Amino acid sequence: MKNFKKSVGFTLAALGAAVLLAVGGQKAQAATTLTVGASPVPHAQILEHVKPQLKKEGINLVVKKFTDYVMPNRALTAKELDANYFQHVPFLNDYNKKNNTDIVSAGTVHIEPIGIYSKQVKKLSQVKTGSTVLVSNNKPDYGRILTILKDAKLITLKKGVKITSATFNDIAKNPKKLKFKYSYEPKLMPELLKNNEGTLIAINANYAVGADLNPTKDAIALEKSSSPYANIIAVRKGDQNKPAIKKLMKALTSKSTQNWIKEKYNGAVLPVK
Known part of the structure; x- marks a missing residue:
């Protein structure tokens, strides 16, 4: 009888230890925190959407919002973040070159088609000679805007120019004599549209959506x-x-x-294929 009691005692103790180990393992797994910096729209929203999925994987996702295109990379380099989610590769390459950093891509998620907006014309074909084009100071986006204007036959580009590194100095022909201004912070572009400060205004999709604009409906031209x-x-x-x-x-x-991305943003944000 004593041996039986001892056997039961050892078994219960072993079971208790197993339970403690299991609970401890679960706690250890849940303690894996991943801090990601992101633009409020759509990046932070997308991250919030996957939080429950990651929690099941033992990842506690913490999302920190940034409203500019500079601080997220600085915070990442300073190890205040584990990752960030707001930029594309041409922007990252430009940032690394200018700041002597070695941030890398862990993979692509979505495309935010940049759009041309206007309160003065409904089509790019209606643009008059001497019209002003307002663009942000985000140089890596210039090729995207030039492509839209080129496809609309408003400009032509010099031969051999790479779109991902093109600037307004690479315009070969500008028959409409468009005037380009590009000294504005990206987040200010919707306000410039609201105030009708230019004929054509280029706005990144995240700032457009954040300003209650629908790129697929409100833009007069949209990136492919x-x-x-x-x-x-x-x-x-x-x-x-x-x-x-x-x-x-x-x-x-x-x-x-x-x-979910397709349904949530109605084409303003396109998932990678």
């Missing part, structure tokens, strides 16, 4: 979905293979998330 400017999850070099980052990318590029 075949654009090479897909938005990425950016990390410090070497972190792209970390398990938590891999789980984040899996959640963001899952079929369910991509379908």
